[in-house]
Amino acid sequence: MRFSTMYIKENTPLSDFSTFGIGGPARYLVEVKTVDEVSEAFAWARDLPVLVVGNGSNTLFSDDPFPGLVIVNRIGFCKIEGTLVEVGAGHSFSLLGIHTARKGLSGLEFASGIPATVGGAIFMNAGANGKETCECLHSVAYLLETGEVRQYLKSELEFGYRHSSFQSMKGCILSAVFLLSENPAARKAQLAIVERRIQTQPLKDKSVGCIFQNPSKEFSAGALIDQCGLKGHSVGGAKVSEIHANFIVNHNRATARDVIELIRQIREKVKEKTGILLEPEVRIR
């Protein structure tokens, strides 16, 4: 149905909006390209539950219908002035890493290959190669539930390992400003990061990246799962990747129930063998 400049779809499969390719239908779904459209979508939803998503690369949608409105953030502008980058929350985080590195700007090289939106990367404080999204973040524009747009400086926000203040808020990240530094070696570093990803991750399979957080700097979740002999272990159509044990791949029409049961079995086995209880990184919705 048409509402203002937007088209609100009904009963849309969420499997098309997650890199896992899993999920039941959303009662309503809208793809928004401007701040006004995000605002209008929230107003349209009124008392319905609202879920904002980016590229669905860290989201396992339930097999059951989502009873409210899913807002897919597609605000995609990008302005670079000197070392300041202002970018829409729906812009590809990976392309941002590539684009800035090509311009000889350093700080977001690690983003290349992370199939996120900028909003999803800030929400999760995505990281790789010893770097995290918050490090070169300057500020974030955020739509509060009340409909008011607020600018947050990084110093007003909290970030940790795969954690941000936004995880306990109910609005929508609209855009962000990153402060990078000039470095002619940025492109070379970024290309090396992509090469390493190609060598170590199952990029041809449907997944949401690492399923579990690393329990500490000394222990990686992937190594612990591997030690327990779980590579290749499957439940229904969901399987522990043979390439990277912290990835679950949808190899044959997996359901969310398959993935959740596989997560349960991995946690149980790792706890039994190593005493460590793994915590999921994936957001289950």
Ligand SMILES: Cc1cc2nc3c(=O)[nH]c(=O)nc-3n(C[C@H](O)[C@H](O)[C@H](O)COP(=O)(O)OP(=O)(O)OC[C@H]3O[C@@H](n4cnc5c(N)ncnc54)[C@H](O)[C@@H]3O)c2cc1C
């Ligand atoms: C092949 C592969 C490799 C990966 N490698 C990495 C890696 O190296 N490092 C890493 O940290 N992660 C990695 N990931 C996981 C994933 O890309 C990140 O967690 C990423 O930050 C998720 O971004 P997204 O836009 O897809 O978010 P989504 O999955 O769409 O959403 C994630 C969460 O953020 C919320 N959200 C999204 N956008 C907004 C917004 N605009 N406003 C408010 N809330 C929002 C959603 O509600 C949800 O709770 C990988 C995934 C894959 C498939």
